[in-house]
Amino acid sequence: MKSIFKSEEDFNQFFDRVYYNVISEYYEGYKNRRKNIIISKVIFGVILSIFFVIITNVIELNKYTGGHVWLVNFFVVAAIFACIIASIYSEIKNDMIKKNDHTIKDILAFISDVSKEQIEYEPNKMVSRSSLNEAGLFNLDRVEYNGKNFTKVPYYKNTMVFSDMCTYVYKIDETQKEIYKNGKKYIRTIKTKKKKFLFDGIYIGATMNKKSKNQIYLIPNNTSDKFIQSKIRNYINFRGYDIVLENAEFSKKYKVFCDDEIQARYILSMSLMERINKVDDIIKGKKYIVFKEGKRFTMCIEGLSIEKIKRNALPTFPNKEKERKVLLKIFNELNNLLKIYHILDLGNDLYTKYNVDDFISTAGVQSAVKIDRAQAEKIATISFKAKE
């Protein structure tokens, strides 16, 4: 399979040749807004400081401070300007984070070798309920969920979908408090509604070229999430197996649930188990993996999100090396996500290109190699007889 891996070196070249100019143009366009933010906030700070100094004179603060009013003024004005600087920094940083909506699209287009228009990235959208239901991991009847940063990337003849998502339940805590009114003791029950997060991470969807006829769930061995497990447990109790596979490292990390043991071992071949172990080396965090009927592959990784990647903001003022460093970090994190496709060899087209059944000659069916069963049997028998 032709590798379209992009290395850090490739990205550095891309940055030097093309992307640095794009970022410079952005800074150029942003110059006026940055100037306006700085000027407006500094003017506000100066006005506030003057106002404060006037107030101290009006209320004759000097009398109460033993002639040290200048010291009070100095500290208050310093505090005002510290706040102003923090506010400027925060506003510019937010603008830079917003800029990452475009940066992420650009870098994904670079990694996947497609045009920017082909990348679908919607910061306020999440993966559909039907897709989540299809994955069968989350008990959506019992849990609430939300998410953002829906990303769809065409990648090596396939498509990968990413979306930040979290599932949670509302837990009601009851506390009792004793109160006394008119000499009498009352007990008041206070109910507080608390959000309990069950899963907070990223959803990754892709197609796998190896066709599975059944469904296989890989759940981290150390998971204590009853909500995720309850649905799988229910399903397993009725018609499934909990199997232990040959790879010790893999078995230590994952519990495997399936409804057909042979199919599970067909999909989870020795090499795929090793590849899943490799993904664990690159991306940390609990992983929930599902292989569904057909070619659907879903991986949910806890603790990872596009939002976190987006938080790597460009520097406030143009600085080529700092820009490179930030963008390289974003590139590496996105590249690792897309690398999952390669590491797991999801695009191995051996299984889709050739259909086994085409070669099994059955009565009335002409084989793909244009040798029918009778002819083949005849040749084989002749050969056998000749030897006899």
Add this chain to the structure above:
Amino acid sequence: MGIIIGVIIAVVIILMIVLYNNMLKKKNRVKTAFSGLDTMLKKRYDLMPNLVAMVQKYVAHESDILTRITKLRARAQSAKNIDESVKINKELDDAIKQLNISVEGYPDLKSSQNYLQMQAALNDVEEQISAARRTYNANVETYNTYIGMVPLNIVALIFGFKPYEQFTATEVERENKIWINQ
């Protein structure tokens, strides 16, 4: 005294029944796994005539291997029990692998589109067989260990539970990695 002996006998009988049921359950899982394997093997048997016919045109000097494959295919299809089938299939694996090595010497055949497609199809079947074998071996291992433990081995002996043979890597598989799927 009579009551105590009666209770002991009852406990032993209940224990025997439980152990027998467990053994039977495990044995049935081996049989189910084997029938899964058998289905996959049949898929391969169906590919054999095509493979032999295709290769025959090119590798006239390798008729020994082709004859062996044909013969083994016929024997495997008429195997009477699991152990015999396991044994014949091991030989068939060796023969297919030897054929694959021989094909290396025929560039025309190796580059033929039909052969490449056939090889891919065989590869997929081999992978399914490999999965079925792993399932079979895992179940055989569980069963053999269970009936081999003391004192379960005595119970197994009484009820006639015998250990099954596992599929192991053949000599050719050990020597070269070709065709060993996943």
